Amino acid sequence: DAGVIQSPRHEVTEMGQEVTLRCKPISGHNSLFWYRQTMMRGLELLIYFNNNVPIDDSGMPEDRFSAKMPNASFSTLKIQPSEPRDSAVYFCASTLGGNTQYFGPGTRLTVL
Amino acid sequence: GENVEQHPSTLSVQEGDSAVIKCTYSDSASNYFPWYKQELGKGPQLIIDIRSNVGEKKDQRIAVTLNKTAKHFSLHITETQPEDSAVYFCAASRTGGGADGLTFGKGTHLIIQP
Numbered sequence: 001d002a003g004v005i006q007s008p009r010h011e012v013t014e015m016g017q018e019v020t021l022r023c024k025p026i027s028g029h030n031s032l033f034w035y036r037q038t039m040m041r042g043l044e045l046l047i048y049f050n051n052n053v054p055i056d057d058s059g060m061p062e063d064r065f066s067a068k069m070p071n072a073s074f075s076t077l078k079i080q081p082s083e084p085r086d087s088a089v090y091f092c093a094s095t096l097g098g099n100t101q102y103f104g105p106g107t108r109l110t111v112l
Numbered sequence: 113g114e115n116v117e118q119h120p121s122t123l124s125v126q127e128g129d130s131a132v133i134k135c136t137y138s139d140s141a142s143n144y145f146p147w148y149k150q151e152l153g154k155g156p157q158l159i160i161d162i163r164s165n166v167g168e169k170k171d172q173r174i175a176v177t178l179n180k181t182a183k184h185f186s187l188h189i190t191e192t193q194p195e196d197s198a199v200y201f202c203a204a205s206r207t208g209g210g211a212d213g214l215t216f217g218k219g220t221h222l223i224i225q226p
Contacts, residue, residue, distance in 0.1 A: 004155075033213050043156070043201065045213035056212065091155050100146070101214060103155035 002026075004104035006092050012110045018080040021107045024073055025094030033093040033101060034067055034077050043091070049075065082111045114139040116204050118217025126225050131192055133220045135202035136184040142204040145178060145185045146214065150199045159200075160187070189222075197224045 005024040033048040047057040049069045069075040093101040115138040143164035148156035162169045162176045178185040203214040
């Protein structure tokens with residue numbers, strides 16, 4: 001089992017640029033979550049999908065953030081335009097039927 | 113919404129001793145409480161979880177206890193080993209984590225002294 005796959009693992013960009021983070025959940029899982037981890041705020045839920053449908057995006061910090069899940073095996077988190085305060089580690093997690101959430105390795109984003 | 117408080121933020125114990133990490137939560141509707149271990153440069157990994165219909169659960173050297181009345185739960189690690197050194201997070205959820213997201217505590221950096 002490959003686990004949750006995220007790409008890229010590291011991203012360095014300049015303020016104002018568009019950033020796209022990608023996630024492939026575990027095959028067969030029907031829920032997908034995006035989290036952000038910072039030293040100040042810890043692990044925060046940004047948005048989650050059930051059966052590809054966004055259920056709760058109340059954790060998305062601003063309109064600059066958007067997420068999509070076009071099919072059961074792929075999701076993106078986009079930041080446009082990016083700002084230095086968006087620097088963080090972004091995790092994707094997936095689960096099946098309300099059980100254990102499995103986390104990916106994360107994408108470390110640095111916005112200069 | 114849910115608020116999860118975790119203590120201590122750092123815990124240093126001698127190898128072989130026990131470690132205890134405590135969490136409190138605010139939402140009485142929460143009924144699922146997982147614990148995750150995060151090693152440097154990796155994503156969090158579930159180590160044990162408990163649901164509100166039980167008060168204690170054990171898995172080898174780790175155990176979790178839950179007091180729903182007081183709204184607190186704790187992680188106990190016995191006979192600590194160097195590989196237990198990591199950051200540990202508690203979390204809470206209303207539905208088990210599948211139908212909604214997890215609310216995490218701020219984490220405890222556990223250091224095992226040789």
